[in-house]
Amino acid sequence: MATIKSGIPGLDTLFEPNEFPKGRQILVTGPPGSGKTVFGLQFLLNGALHYGEPGIFISFDDLPRHIRADMFSFGWNIQQLEEFNPPLITLVDGFSARVGLTTDEKYTIRANVDSLLLVLTEILEDTGATRVCIDSLSTLSTIIKDPAQVRKEILTMGAILGEQGCTTLLTAETLAMGVEEYSSQGLIRLSYDELSTGEFRRAILVQKMRGFAHEFSWKEFRITADGIKIFPDRTIGRGQFK
Numbered sequence: 001m002a003t004i005k006s007g008i009p010g011l012d013t014l015f016e017p018n019e020f021p022k023g024r025q026i027l028v029t030g031p032p033g034s035g036k037t038v039f040g041l042q043f044l045l046n047g048a049l050h051y052g053e054p055g056i057f058i059s060f061d062d063l064p065r066h067i068r069a070d071m072f073s074f075g076w077n078i079q080q081l082e083e084f085n086p087p088l089i090t091l092v093d094g095f096s097a098r099v100g101l102t103t104d105e106k107y108t109i110r111a112n113v114d115s116l117l118l119v120l121t122e123i124l125e126d127t128g129a130t131r132v133c134i135d136s137l138s139t140l141s142t143i144i145k146d147p148a149q150v151r152k153e154i155l156t157m158g159a160i161l162g163e164q165g166c167t168t169l170l171t172a173e174t175l176a177m178g179v180e181e182y183s184s185q186g187l188i189r190l191s192y193d194e195l196s197t198g199e200f201r202r203a204i205l206v207q208k209m210r211g212f213a214h215e216f217s218w219k220e221f222r223i224t225a226d227g228i229k230i231f232p233d234r235t236i237g238r239g240q241f242k
């Protein structure tokens with residue numbers, strides 16, 4: 001099985017080869033604020049900075065300038081990586097058109113007008129990216145009205161990206177929205193819950209990863225000033241919540 005280093009501290013040890021699956025399409029789900037966007041960007045930034053893997057981030061949930069600013073709070077300078085030639089990170093604005101704003105961004109997607117697949121293929125050719133994050137599938141599904149069309153685009157995209165050895169993270173808010181239909185090759189869940197003390201704990205579960213032996217229990221993680229850090233030795237049991 002082909003693997004990569006994810007760049008998220010503690011994540012790779014959840015998989016038996018101690019590395020993250022390469023070239024797969026993986027759903028990252030969780031409730032609001034559970035860390036899906038940070039997870040996706042940390043995966044891309046560290047891939048680009050440390051492992052020679054340029055990345056593409058397609059944002060349907062927020063303006064690229066907000067993303068640059070939010071990630072700067074971790075000390076991550078996306079803009080600097082965007083300015084390389086070819087770029088180490090490419091941000092694609094799928095947000096502005098959705099809410100009727102004009103945009104100065106170089107790369108945009110007008111849902112129902114531009115094909116996600118065509119835009120992505122063009123950027124892949126230009127940048128040689130091998131990591132992609134689409135944030136989020138839930139929003140994409142609400143923009144493209146026809147569920148069959150979304151499903152077809154996602155499946156086709158998965159096949160093309162996989163063929164090119166590209167590892168893709170698709171974020172989604174919950175499983176209840178029908179995202180399970182996309183039949184991804186892996187499913188990682190992010191969550192949080194309240195302890196009896198009133199504190200909250202964050203937890204991550206690798207629920208599915210085709211072809212890989214992996215940990216199958218909730219592990220604690222934190223979002224620190226340096227980003228996401230997973231503690232593979234800290235299993236979070238139901239009894240520890242509430």
Ligand SMILES: Nc1ncnc2c1ncn2[C@@H]1O[C@H](COP(=O)(O)OP(=O)(O)OP(=O)(O)O)[C@@H](O)[C@H]1O
Nearest residue numbers: 031032033034035036037038039073074223224225
């Ligand atoms: N600089 C930072 N230092 C520590 N924690 C931070 C920092 N920036 C954000 N966070 C934490 O990360 C959370 C946001 O995570 P993120 O935006 O990735 O969640 P999400 O699952 O994508 O949410 P949504 O569903 O709303 O898009 C914040 O609510 C905050 O708790």
Ligand SMILES: [Mg+2]
Nearest residue numbers: 036037061135
């Ligand atoms: Mg988000």
